Amino acid sequence: MSETRIEVGGAAPYEVVIGTGVLGELPGLLGGRARTVAVVHAEGLPEIARPVCGALERAGYAVHALPVPDGEAAKEAGVLAGLWSGFAALGMTRTDAVVGVGGGATTDLAGFAAASWLRGVPVVLVPTTLLGMVDAAVGGKTGINIPEGKNLVGAFHPPAGVLCDLATLVTMPREDYISGLAEIIKAGFIADPKILELIEADPGGAASPAGPATRELVERAVQVKADVVAADLRESGPREILNYGHTLAHAIEKAEDYRFRHGHAVAIGMVYAAELGRLAGRLPAAVVDRHRAVLSSVGLPTSYRADAWPGLRATMTIDKKSRGATLRFVVLDGVARPGLLEGPDEKLLAAAYREVSR
Structure with a gap:
């Protein structure tokens, strides 16, 4: 069955692509301006992050994987600061991009890192969980947790696209x-x-x-x-x-x-x-x-x-x-x-x- 494309309208419209085996759509969502792509992924998902990186490398991007803790442990100020340092080390400019791969916590973090780096760089989200696909990755809300509450620090930063590969759901607990x-x-x-x-x-x-x-x-x-x-x-x-x-x-x-x-x-x-x-x-x-x-x-x-x-x-x-x-x-x-x-x-x-x- 072919992929389904759902457009999210607004001032910065983008597509949510849904299907099985659709990683080939990723470069098209990212566009051609970026040179360097930082792939922020949950450290427990190397088997999913690798094909994502491969699809981007074949399209000619300079790809760098930046693993972060699994689950809500990713949504902490210290992890965010680590990503900023990683972006700096890569020399990421305003035309470079972030790809977030993982569950809702990872895509929330990746989105906020992209929103806050150089006051905003493009981000494409590749949610790998059901929750991520139907909620966290769609809508442009990004953020981290602090001891006083959940998602109290964040920004609205619509992604350049969202890629939902239903094949990843089979591996979920x-x-x-x-x-x-x-x-x-x-x-x-x-x-x-x-x-x-x-x-x-x-x-x-x-x-x-x-x-x-x-x-x-x-x-x-x-x-x-x-x-x-x-x-x-x-x-x-x-x-x-x-x-x-x-x-x-x-x-x-x-x-x-x-x-x-x-x-x-x-x-x-x-x-x-x-x-x-x-x-x-x-x-x-x-x-x-x-x-x-x-x-x-x-x-x-x-x-x-x-x-x-x-x-x-x-x-x-x-x-x-x-x-x-x-x-x-x-x-x-x-x-x-x-x-x-x-x-x-x-x-x-x-x-x-x-x-x-x-």
Whole structure:
């Protein structure tokens, strides 16, 4: 089957190329101006980084691999500073480029390194995980974590292109793959109910990269994100809906010192947001039940520790969607009907958390 191309519009449009065995598309996304290309890759993925480097070398680029730690350990200031030093040693100019290869943490880091080097050089992202393909690599949000919270330091820097080679999904650990499904399910609840129907029809297939609907699920989730970010690059308006479930999710990740899978946290966060909507009189109970059913059918969690609430609530105070002292939550008024809940009462917040406690 040929590749699928999804355009992400806006002031700096680019393509997301989706298919199997599509590394040959990489030079075309990168363009012909660059001389030196720094390939930032997760150190645990040399078998994927090598063919990426090979495709670029055959196209005539001077290629240099810069490995970084796997997972969230990559998204630290010290690792970022190490990349800057690496770029300097390579003599990278404003027309040279970065290619980020790995999961969402690696592409977040590579994107921020590119955004901040010489105030911005081109970057092409090659996500190798389901989460990276449908969320982190699309949309131009880059960043790192600090002890006070996740993604609090970063920049908006749209890539020159995104290459999603579905063949890399086959090598993913099962739990990591299932974690990525949370962002696909999120896209279903906020914008594309067909996603939910595909998973409900075959949850076992959805939980496997070899499932019959895998490509369609990826394409639909990418299309949802492309449509939203094209209209709002800097998250000043409708893009906020992509944060459905993320306010509590980011607090859980911080509580777990970022050792908790992002998708697992988002799954719990979506159930929490659904309960908030129900208790606020905006969302029917049947839709809340559907959240739990769809998420649990593919093996995602829907509850968290009851004793964690005080710490989680304190962390949510510095959530990026807050405005001053006012908390803002993305909630639903129905499937594919997202909206905002601003300044909810503390009793409502606590009552919703009790519904997801164990």
